[in-house]
Each structure stands twice: as structure tokens, then as C-alpha cells.
Amino acid sequence: MDCTFCKIIAREIPANIVFQDDKITAFRDIKPQAPVHIVLVPTEHLSSLLGLRPENSHLIGDMAYVATVLAEREGVAGTGFRLVMNCGPDAGQSVDHIHTHLLGGRAMQWPPG
Secondary structure, three states: OOOHHHHHHOOOOOOOEEEEOOOEEEEEOOOOOOOEEEEEEEOOOOOOHHHOOOOOOHHHHHHHHHHHHHHHHHOOOOOOEEEEOOOOHHHOOOOOOOOEEEEEOOOOOOOOO
16 A cells, blocks of 8 residues: 555654554644644544545544543643644645544644635
8 A cells, every 4th residue: 555644654654743543544644734733543544524434433532532541641731722624626735544633732824824
């Protein structure tokens, strides 16, 4: 498989990994959009949210839980943080592996600009 995130999970390509267990890998984004910008990816490869089924829908909860742990660790839980999931090219998904962005460390606007 030629998936960048799968290669990061397998440590075949370098990344600044801040968390890894058997379900989730989290690493710092190479083009951060906030002082804290961490990408969380499940070990199981799914191209996007459209690949979710009842048997793997727990992945969303797993990513959200790890994101809250990392928000605490990074010192942004108290002031607030944002979780973002993009689905498809028009939404800005650039890697075909389901993932969540944890953003924090600055005030955010809505809609994002």
C-alpha cells in the first residue's frame, strides 16, 4: 500500500510521533495551522469517513479520546481546542487515510479562514 500515513504508523518514513499504541498514532503536522497541530490516525487503514461501518466506527471515539489526552498534555485543554475531520478533496482531505486534526494554542474563528 502506498499510503503516507500507513508508512508513518509503520515508522517507514520519519514523523514527529507524540503518541502511538496498537489503535492510534499521533504526530505533529508538517504544516501546522496552529501552535498545537497534531494529526491522529487509526492503525486500520480506511480511505475516509465514508469507509466507516458499524464494526469499525469505534475508531472515531478512539481518535477523539486520544485527542483529549494530547490536548491535556499539550496544555490546550483548558483554553479550548478544535478537532477537524475532512472527507474528500473538496473538504481538503489530502491523504486518503481517515484522520483527525487536533488544533489549539490560539483563538479560532468560525468559519475557519
